[in-house]
Amino acid sequence: MNNIMPIKALTAALLLTFGFTLTANAESVMKGTTEMTKQTVSDTLSARQQAIPIIAASMASSQMDKLNRSLNQGLDAGLTINETKEILVQLYAYTGFPRSLNALNELMKVVDTRKQHGIKDAQGNEPTLPAPTGDELRRVGTENQTKISGAPVQGPLFDFAPVINQFLQTHLFGDIFSRDNLDWQSRELATVGALAATPGVDAQLLSHTQASMRVGLTAAQLRQLAKVLHEHGESDAAVRAEKALQQALASK
Numbered sequence: 001m002n003n004i005m006p007i008k009a010l011t012a013a014l015l016l017t018f019g020f021t022l023t024a025n026a027e028s029v030m031k032g033t034t035e036m037t038k039q040t041v042s043d044t045l046s047a048r049q050q051a052i053p054i055i056a057a058s059m060a061s062s063q064m065d066k067l068n069r070s071l072n073q074g075l076d077a078g079l080t081i082n083e084t085k086e087i088l089v090q091l092y093a094y095t096g097f098p099r100s101l102n103a104l105n106e107l108m109k110v111v112d113t114r115k116q117h118g119i120k121d122a123q124g125n126e127p128t129l130p131a132p133t134g135d136e137l138r139r140v141g142t143e144n145q146t147k148i149s150g151a152p153v154q155g156p157l158f159d160f161a162p163v164i165n166q167f168l169q170t171h172l173f174g175d176i177f178s179r180d181n182l183d184w185q186s187r188e189l190a191t192v193g194a195l196a197a198t199p200g201v202d203a204q205l206l207s208h209t210q211a212s213m214r215v216g217l218t219a220a221q222l223r224q225l226a227k228v229l230h231e232h233g234e235s236d237a238a239v240r241a242e243k244a245l246q247q248a249l250a251s252k
Contacts, residue, residue, distance in 0.1 A: 043220040045189075047077040050228045052186055053193025055087060057234050059103040060095045060194040066233070067103060071110045080124025081111055086182040087190045093172050094194050094204075127179040138166070141174025148173070148184070148211045188212040189225065192244075196229060196237040202244070209244040210251070219249060 051074035058067035074084055084107055092100030114121060132140045145168060146152050158165040177187065188211055195205040212222060222245045230238035 043218055045221050045224050045228070048074070048079055049186070049189055049221075050224070051077045051079060052087060052189040053196070053225050053229060054232050054234070055084070056091060056190040056193030057197035057229060057232075057237050059088060059091060059099055060197040061234075062099060062102070064102070064106055067106050068110060070232070071107055072114070075110070075114065075119075075121050080122045081107075082124030082126060083182050083186070086179065087186070090176055090182070090187060091190060091194050093176065094191055095198070125181045127181045129178065129180050132174060132178060137170050137174040140178055141169035141172070144173040144177045145169055148177070148188075148214060149207075150210065150214055184215040185212070185217055188215055188217065192222070192225065192241060193229070193237070196226075196241040196244070197234060199236075202240065205240060205244045206247050209241070209248045213248065219245065 051070065054070040055067065055074050058064075058070045071084065075081070079087075085104065088100055088103045088107060091103075111121065131137075142152075153165060153168075177184070188208060191208045192205065192212055195201050195208055209222060213219070223242070226238045226241040226245065229235075229241055
């Protein structure tokens with residue numbers, strides 16, 4: 001930026017998914033935070049929560065044997081079938097359709113095998129809210145994007161290619177994040193896990209680490225996320241996750 005604006009008048013943030021600089025007045029950014037995450041604040045991740053980033057990391061790195069094990073562990077820990085499907089569907093936005101489709105196919109195999117062994121996994125809920133459409137889809141998506149990003153999204157990139165922000169607002173934050181069968185904390189745990197396992201996306205990982213804290217996850221929980229990644233053989237991902245957390249804390 002050529003102009004230096006007073007810190008109190010300007011919030012600098014990284015765009016979720018792409019990690020580019022955003023600027024905005026931070027007043028009222030946190031409105032609705034209690035509405036979007038109604039979970040109790042904790043310093044530890046539940047067994048169910050710990051399973052999510054492992055599933056995501058295995059998917060992002062296309063380690064199908066490890067994904068198979070992590071899917072089983074997630075279902076054993078209390079993830080429903082629909083929650084697990086939702087995680088794998090959402091992550092196509094960060095890892096691509098091929099990995100998402102392959103992971104969903106692996107989940108289908110896991111569920112069938114568990115049925116054959118007499119394991120009855122809970123199906124879980126479908127989204128209860130009707131999908132927004134038209135102008136309402138853009139409005140809801142923009143509202144969700146602002147809450148998660150920490151500020152209204154704008155900047156030179158979106159002047160250069162405004163359609164990319166339209167797609168983010170209507171599809172990622174409108175269509176996907178409006179689906180209420182998976183809470184936002186779980187969605188961010190999945191995204192951080194996937195990005196931590198992906199080399200070269202440090203800016204996006206930092207952005208989502210910051211977003212994780214905006215939706216109610218604590219620094220202690222995110223530190224535990226890095227530890228869990230390490231314990232499951234994702235050493236590089238663990239280092240990236242811990243580095244992003246330290247940067248996020250230092251930027252506060």
